[in-house]
Amino acid sequence: MIYGLTNSKGGVGKTTISVHLAAWLVKKKRTVIFIDADPQSSASQWIRELGLPIKLEQISEPEELILRVAKLAADANDVVIDGPAGLSATTRAIMLRADRVFLPCGPSILDLRAASKAVQLLREAQKARKGKPTGVLIPNKLQKRGRLSREMMGAAKQLGINVKAGLSQRQAFADAAGQAKVVWQMGAGALLASHEMQQLMKEMTRG
Numbered sequence: 001m002i003y004g005l006t007n008s009k010g011g012v013g014k015t016t017i018s019v020h021l022a023a024w025l026v027k028k029k030r031t032v033i034f035i036d037a038d039p040q041s042s043a044s045q046w047i048r049e050l051g052l053p054i055k056l057e058q059i060s061e062p063e064e065l066i067l068r069v070a071k072l073a074a075d076a077n078d079v080v081i082d083g084p085a086g087l088s089a090t091t092r093a094i095m096l097r098a099d100r101v102f103l104p105c106g107p108s109i110l111d112l113r114a115a116s117k118a119v120q121l122l123r124e125a126q127k128a129r130k131g132k133p134t135g136v137l138i139p140n141k142l143q144k145r146g147r148l149s150r151e152m153m154g155a156a157k158q159l160g161i162n163v164k165a166g167l168s169q170r171q172a173f174a175d176a177a178g179q180a181k182v183v184w185q186m187g188a189g190a191l192l193a194s195h196e197m198q199q200l201m202k203e204m205t206r207g
């Protein structure tokens with residue numbers, strides 16, 4: 001399975017969620033290749049420091065992504081791609097190669113409106129690829145998990161995109177990279193964050 005994390009906006013949780021996804025898949029005994037497609041490469045250090053058997057590739061050139069992802073996917077059970085912010089050719093390339101695209105999104109209606117541009121790109125990819133990739137929105141930094149405002153739900157429905165329960169705003173998520181850990185390695189103080197993230201991982205990998 002090839003998972004792509006992308007969105008038009010920066011700072012919405014693409015790296016946080018993609019690193020956790022890779023670590024989760026390894027915990028489930030899958031072989032995993034992590035592609036850091038963001039030239040800022042903030043995921044790479046985190047992945048290295050985790051010390052887990054995750055093969056790291058840094059590929060931010062769109063042509064190279066297009067050429068190499070299928071080959072890499074043949075060498076592992078799963079590929080996780082952490083995309084850059086923005087609607088670049090790299091984002092397009094991820095949508096042309098992923099089986100599942102997840103769009104982390106901030107908690108406000110403005111964040112959702114910004115995400116609609118990425119949803120448009122997704123539709124174009126789906127048209128070109130007979131329905132692939134699937135696309136799901138992940139609300140992040142919510143005041144309360146699963147508690148999207150009625151306006152947000154309405155707007156997501158208008159966009160015609162599925163929405164996960166998402167993640168709430170928690171210090172443990174913000175602290176994880178600095179501790180070179182994922183939240184389920186962070187002990188009792190991160191228990192709620194750990195539950196929430198593992199629930200999301202189950203949903204992202206189901207089926």
Ligand SMILES: Nc1ncnc2c1ncn2[C@@H]1O[C@H](COP(=O)(O)OP(=O)(O)OP(=O)(O)O)[C@@H](O)[C@H]1O
Binds near residue numbers: 084
């Ligand atoms: N649910 C959350 N609660 C608290 N902090 C969070 C949460 N999700 C992400 N963060 C923090 O928000 C910041 C942005 O997250 P992250 O780097 O994962 O986003 P990104 O979409 O990859 O950003 P960029 O576009 O810059 O690559 C980071 O400091 C991260 O620790």
Ligand SMILES: [Mg+2]
Binds near residue numbers: 042043083
């Ligand atoms: Mg990032």
